[in-house]
Amino acid sequence: MLKVNVKSKPKYLKKGDSILPIAVSSAIQPQNKIIEGIKIFESWGLICKNNNLSTRNWGYLAGTDQVRYKNLHPKSNPSLMAFTNGGWGSARLLGNETEWAKGWFLGFSDITSLLFSRLASGFDGCIHGPMLNSISDEPSWSQKRLKSLLFGEEVPDIQGDSWKKGIAKGPLVVGNLTVASHLIGTNHMPNLSGAILILEDVGEAPYRIDRMLTHWRLAGLLNNLAGICFGKFVDCEDPQNIEAKDSFKLQEILQDRINDINIPVLANLPIGHLKGNAALPLGREALLDANKGLLTIIPAS
Numbered sequence: 001m002l003k004v005n006v007k008s009k010p011k012y013l014k015k016g017d018s019i020l021p022i023a024v025s026s027a028i029q030p031q032n033k034i035i036e037g038i039k040i041f042e043s044w045g046l047i048c049k050n051n052n053l054s055t056r057n058w059g060y061l062a063g064t065d066q067v068r069y070k071n072l073h074p075k076s077n078p079s080l081m082a083f084t085n086g087g088w089g090s091a092r093l094l095g096n097e098t099e100w101a102k103g104w105f106l107g108f109s110d111i112t113s114l115l116f117s118r119l120a121s122g123f124d125g126c127i128h129g130p131m132l133n134s135i136s137d138e139p140s141w142s143q144k145r146l147k148s149l150l151f152g153e154e155v156p157d158i159q160g161d162s163w164k165k166g167i168a169k170g171p172l173v174v175g176n177l178t179v180a181s182h183l184i185g186t187n188h189m190p191n192l193s194g195a196i197l198i199l200e201d202v203g204e205a206p207y208r209i210d211r212m213l214t215h216w217r218l219a220g221l222l223n224n225l226a227g228i229c230f231g232k233f234v235d236c237e238d239p240q241n242i243e244a245k246d247s248f249k250l251q252e253i254l255q256d257r258i259n260d261i262n263i264p265v266l267a268n269l270p271i272g273h274l275k276g277n278a279a280l281p282l283g284r285e286a287l288l289d290a291n292k293g294l295l296t297i298i299p300a301s
Helices: 031-043 065-072 090-095 109-120 139-151 178-179 206-218 250-258
Strands: 018-022 080-083 106-108 126-128 161-164 169-178 196-204 225-235 266-267 285-289 294-297
Touching: 106 139, 106 266, 106 294, 109 126, 109 178, 161 250, 169 178, 169 225, 169 266, 178 196, 178 206, 178 294, 206 250, 225 250, 250 266, 250 294, 266 294
Parallel strands: 018 080, 080 106, 106 126, 169 196, 196 225, 225 266
Antiparallel strands: 161 266, 169 285, 285 294
8 A cells, every 4th residue: 555654744734834836837827826826825824935936937937947946945945835837847857866855735737746756755745736826716615625634624525426336445646647647657656556546637638538548557557546536627528529429528438448447436526627626635545435426535643
């Protein structure tokens, strides 16, 4: 079973703790959403250490690799490192020697590569959830859920559609399918044995999702899961073939690629590129009850 180094567990946040905006992916646009996001965290009593990121860009990236690597590994570690946006670029930083520090990491989409790498290195405190540029657009329940996770409070169950009944327990591994697929074969992919895997994506045609999930199957990554869930796959139907009789729909692809795996399966969880992106802690034990369609975060002991 996937294990997380308990020595690396961060303390839950409290008022007065610091938050550092991190820009390691695409160039930041627009800046006003970052400012709105920072104000939400400050309303929780957190103190922003620096938000001067608007002028950083290098082509389509938020600065050169060296600049972004320095932002990712600051000299003084904040309580929370909150990523500003996704796109592309974070995996480029994994080519350098990476020494993760204790603390909380928050992001999703392209940040999947960092969340997975950190988890694979044995570090707890990774949360797949809203970023600084998206949290102001989140509904109140989603903002409250994220705050509860960071401040050590229990969070409600999330509901999905049961595709294959059963009950499973295991640590959560949550991420973007496309980004995670490009970690296969590297030491940045966490051990998935006994895990509950949750995948989401955006803007990928069904045949590409088919290709990626087939890659996961061929690599043996789905063989020893405790359970699997699918979040939202936003804009992942091919508009040119959606009415074609000889074309596969997204749901058909997802079901086909996991149909012969005898584990509980939930789909359509509120996770991913949508307003209402339920925050989930990687490495934390969860209960997947596909009989009731529920995913429960087990309170930490």
